[in-house]
Amino acid sequence: MSRRVAITGLGAVTPLGVGAESLIDGWSAGESGIEDGLGRCRGFDPEEFLTRKETRRADRFTQLALVASREALDQAGWADGPPVDPGRVGCIIGTGIGGIGTIEEQHEALRERGAEAVSPLAVPLLMANAASGVVAMRHGLKGQCYGTVSACAAGAHAIGAGLRMVQHGDAEACIVGGAEAGITPLAQAAFKGMGATSASGVSRPFDARRDGFVMGEGAGALVLEPEEAAKERGAEVLGYLTGYGATADAHHLTAPEPSGDGAARAIETALADAGLGPDEIDYVNAHGTSTPLNDASETEALKRALGPRASELPISSLKSAIGHLLGAAGAVEATATVLCLQRGVAPPTLGWEERDEDCDLDYVAEGARRLETNGRPLRAISNSFGFGGHNAVLCLEAA
Amino acid sequence: MTTATKDQIEERMTEALESFGADRDDISRDAKWESIDVDSLDLVELAQIVEEEYGVRMKEEDMKQMPTVGSAIDFVVERTDK
Numbered sequence: 001m002s003r004r005v006a007i008t009g010l011g012a013v014t015p016l017g018v019g020a021e022s023l024i025d026g027w028s029a030g031e032s033g034i035e036d037g038l039g040r041c042r043g044f045d046p047e048e049f050l051t052r053k054e055t056r057r058a059d060r061f062t063q064l065a066l067v068a069s070r071e072a073l074d075q076a077g078w079a080d081g082p083p084v085d086p087g088r089v090g091c092i093i094g095t096g097i098g099g100i101g102t103i104e105e106q107h108e109a110l111r112e113r114g115a116e117a118v119s120p121l122a123v124p125l126l127m128a129n130a131a132s133g134v135v136a137m138r139h140g141l142k143g144q145c146y147g148t149v150s151a152c153a154a155g156a157h158a159i160g161a162g163l164r165m166v167q168h169g170d171a172e173a174c175i176v177g178g179a180e181a182g183i184t185p186l187a188q189a190a191f192k193g194m195g196a197t198s199a200s201g202v203s204r205p206f207d208a209r210r211d212g213f214v215m216g217e218g219a220g221a222l223v224l225e226p227e228e229a230a231k232e233r234g235a236e237v238l239g240y241l242t243g244y245g246a247t248a249d250a251h252h253l254t255a256p257e258p259s260g261d262g263a264a265r266a267i268e269t270a271l272a273d274a275g276l277g278p279d280e281i282d283y284v285n286a287h288g289t290s291t292p293l294n295d296a297s298e299t300e301a302l303k304r305a306l307g308p309r310a311s312e313l314p315i316s317s318l319k320s321a322i323g324h325l326l327g328a329a330g331a332v333e334a335t336a337t338v339l340c341l342q343r344g345v346a347p348p349t350l351g352w353e354e355r356d357e358d359c360d361l362d363y364v365a366e367g368a369r370r371l372e373t374n375g376r377p378l379r380a381i382s383n384s385f386g387f388g389g390h391n392a393v394l395c396l397e398a399a
Numbered sequence: 400m401t402t403a404t405k406d407q408i409e410e411r412m413t414e415a416l417e418s419f420g421a422d423r424d425d426i427s428r429d430a431k432w433e434s435i436d437v438d439s440l441d442l443v444e445l446a447q448i449v450e451e452e453y454g455v456r457m458k459e460e461d462m463k464q465m466p467t468v469g470s471a472i473d474f475v476v477e478r479t480d481k
Contacts, residue, residue, distance in 0.1 A: 053420025120444055
């Protein structure tokens with residue numbers, strides 16, 4: 001069995017605001033959610049959306065996941081529960097680190113006040129699978145449920161896992177996504193210590209002056225269901241998830257394989273999975289972290305996988321507007337890509353000014369651009385790569 | 400540790416339960432834990448607060464003998480009186 005998978009709900013909480021619409025509106029208009037070198041979800045007050053109990057029983061990454069998931073499920077028309085047997089609905093939510101804010105807070109309690117002061121909520125809050133478990137609990141989803149852990153590819157892996165589940169009939173629907181809340185003292189110091197984050201505090205993917213990523217936080221969520229079922233119940237189809245490819249570099253703990261081989265194989269696998277050639281892709285939502293290594297090797301990978309088509313395509317990075325959302329990035333970027341295709345727009349890579357000889361493709365520097373339709377549905381790929389050498393690529397198509 | 404009055408202890412424990420998510424209007428001496436959505440994790444937190452602030456230790460087996468808010472308050476008040 002391989003069913004065509006429709007996307008019927010989208011949700012996001014990002015530095016550009018609460019809601020998937022504010023994400024795509026802001027990015028397309030060239031707005032940045034980055035302030036003082038960080039992409040915080042400043043406008044996000046969990047108690048506006050969650051009960052006091054839900055709020056205190058969830059680390060911030062889970063709170064973000066709950067709000068993004070609710071938006072996606074509401075849009076899919078699932079506000080009062082799933083339209084199918086709940087035992088056949090999956091929930092897969094990835095994260096890079098999980099509840100690191102809780103870990104830090106509880107470690108401080110341990111050091112200052114002893115073991116007795118550590119909260120009984122510490123484990124349920126900090127565990128990396130908490131977001132998936134709590135979202136499933138909140139909405140009564142009783143099928144497969146777990147988190148994916150692959151650093152900055154976790155959100156894309158979660159979506160890929162959900163795609164297979166629905167394609168193959170292991171589930172009648174699946175909510176997928178990613179969540180991260182890693183703007184904490186330890187995580188900031190750790191990423192800084194390894195030289196991954198930007199000293200200038202500016203996210204400018206593919207620009208010659210790029211000097212590292214800007215940390216961001218947030219969550220993205222998508223509802224996946226078979227096209228047939230979605231149409232039968234009259235749900236609005238927002239787009240299609242048509243392909244998925246995942247590979248490993250098996251090269252280095254943090255550095256991408258310089259030739260882009262692992263990433264290129266992920267792109268090729270995803271295209272083959274969708275049954276598409278490079279000429280049938282209209283837009284690339286790049287991983288584009290603003291680190292010197294990623295952006296050069298991703299450019300290489302695109303050339304390897306797409307050939308001459310790589311230099312004809314608009315390629316842009318959402319991280320230029322919101323920073324790097326780590327394990328949430330893949331899900332937030334897939335959410336944004338669905339909306340790009342729906343609106344027929346390639347939003348810009350903000351702040352791009354200086355060409356780097358290793359990054360010589362079209363990064364949509366001048367501002368949002370219309371995508372040419374060529375009389376068929378628009379299609380895009382969304383790239384995600386993670387420390388550890390994880391590569392995950394998704395193929396998306398307009399409804 | 401300063402000695403707290405019965406009213407102060409009752410107020411502090413009510414405040415703690417409220418912070419766990421219970422509705423203040425529903426919190427009464429007769430309220431059972433389930434009725435105010437207080438579960439075993441909340442009770443462990445309540446025990447931590449009581450121990451830290453009043454030096455009274457509520458063990459798991461003690462808590463099994465406290466089906467209501469009032470029974471927990473009485474347990475603490477009795478042990479701070481001594």
